[in-house]
Amino acid sequence: MIQAKSIRLASLLLAGVLAGAMDLPGPARAQEPANFNLAIQDHRFDPADLAVPAGVRFTITVKNLNPNAAEFESSDLDREKVVVGGGSITVFLGPLTPGSYEFFNDFDPVARGHIVAK
Amino acid sequence: MRLRGASVFFSASLVLILGHANKARADFEMHYPVIDYREFELEHNGSTSIDGRGAFNNNQSYTVELGYGVTPWWEPEIEFDMGAEPGQNWTYSATTFENTFQLTEQGEYWADLGFYAEYQRSAVRGQADQINFGPVAQKAWNDVLGSGLNTLHTVNLLFGKQVGEARNDATPVALSWQSRLRLDNLFQPGIEYYGNFNNIAGPTTMTDPTHRAGPVLVGFYNMYQYGKVKYELGYLVGLNNATERGTIRWRFEYEKSF
Numbered sequence: 001m002i003q004a005k006s007i008r009l010a011s012l013l014l015a016g017v018l019a020g021a022m023d024l025p026g027p028a029r030a031q032e033p034a035n036f037n038l039a040i041q042d043h044r045f046d047p048a049d050l051a052v053p054a055g056v057r058f059t060i061t062v063k064n065l066n067p068n069a070a071e072f073e074s075s076d077l078d079r080e081k082v083v084v085g086g087g088s089i090t091v092f093l094g095p096l097t098p099g100s101y102e103f104f105n106d107f108d109p110v111a112r113g114h115i116v117a118k
Numbered sequence: 119m120r121l122r123g124a125s126v127f128f129s130a131s132l133v134l135i136l137g138h139a140n141k142a143r144a145d146f147e148m149h150y151p152v153i154d155y156r157e158f159e160l161e162h163n164g165s166t167s168i169d170g171r172g173a174f175n176n177n178q179s180y181t182v183e184l185g186y187g188v189t190p191w192w193e194p195e196i197e198f199d200m201g202a203e204p205g206q207n208w209t210y211s212a213t214t215f216e217n218t219f220q221l222t223e224q225g226e227y228w229a230d231l232g233f234y235a236e237y238q239r240s241a242v243r244g245q246a247d248q249i250n251f252g253p254v255a256q257k258a259w260n261d262v263l264g265s266g267l268n269t270l271h272t273v274n275l276l277f278g279k280q281v282g283e284a285r286n287d288a289t290p291v292a293l294s295w296q297s298r299l300r301l302d303n304l305f306q307p308g309i310e311y312y313g314n315f316n317n318i319a320g321p322t323t324m325t326d327p328t329h330r331a332g333p334v335l336v337g338f339y340n341m342y343q344y345g346k347v348k349y350e351l352g353y354l355v356g357l358n359n360a361t362e363r364g365t366i367r368w369r370f371e372y373e374k375s376f
Binding site: 063082094 | 155156190226258266267305342375
């Protein structure tokens with residue numbers, strides 16, 4: 001009996017998480033987040049320092065202008081995503097507290113930059 | 119588009135799995151819903167129990183896994199399972215084909231959602247094979263209540279079904295939860311819970327459920343072009359009589375992108 005109750009409770013809990021994940025109510029999604037652009041070319045990011053507003057959700061479109069694959073990675077932001085050569089990806093971020101968050105190309109760690117939330 | 123592609127692929131995989139198709143699973147392994155595309159991983163999970171009762175002491179489980187992020191939304195892994203029941207010798211218990219599907223883009227929605235499905239081919243004569251599957255979800259909650267603390271919460275809910283001649287009709291469920299503080303790459307303390315419910319779809323005539331909870335340390339070290347090493351180290355306290363008094367669990371992983 002306790003077991004069945006536990007399962008029901010767990011299922012409800014998970015259903016809540018899933019509903020949230022699928023963003024059913026969606027008030028926070030009513031507005032499209034602002035988008036910022038970042039390019040990877042040769043051994044650098046352009047811009048190397050990207051200013052974003054603090055406290056709001058936003059996206060970054062990362063374009064890889066090199067023929068080889070790159071990986072946008074940030075330990076500070078817990079993101080890691082491959083961009084194929086000549087391709088682009090969208091990274092969903094925020095809200096961030098004011099500060100500087102480092103990112104790098106994991107396939108070419110010389111290429112580094114910062115997202116600066118103000 | 120991604121959801122539809124992943125769903126079609128998952129359905130096809132499940133059909134394939136059901137077409138064939140158990141074990142002493144690696145009970146203390148948290149699955150995460152974010153795929154590292156084009157990343158190879160070599161992983162080891164292990165656990166051993168500590169209990170004054172002989173029937174519960176030194177229950178050991180070890181796995182070695184190889185995986186690769188084939189697409190941005192699918193990572194298959196092959197797992198080799200070994201272990202020893204209390205007072206018994208080591209045996210090779212199962213070979214498991216694991217699949218993690220990333221269903222939502224990380225950070226796009228309130229939580230990140232994935233789906234996990236595995237097929238365990240038992241290596242023990244007379245023991246049925248088993249499929250385990252279910253949702254995995256993760257929520258990053260940053261700057262908790264204005265404290266500046268970043269946290270990560272993960273939940274897995276996996277349902278099991280035995281297949282083959284030696285199968286039983288039970289539907290076991292494994293619930294696991296982990297919440298941790300992202301203090302530093304190398305040092306992320308947290309708490310976790312692992313529950314195993316032996317049958318939710320019929321009379322409870324089987325063994326009692328097991329509940330374990332305790333502290334865990336998680337971390338990683340990035341060596342950039344040389345890859346990344348990750349670890350998890352936890353101590354789980356048994357919360358009822360059907361569970362070992364204590365269990366040490368660990369996970370070591372090496373990842374390298376290609």
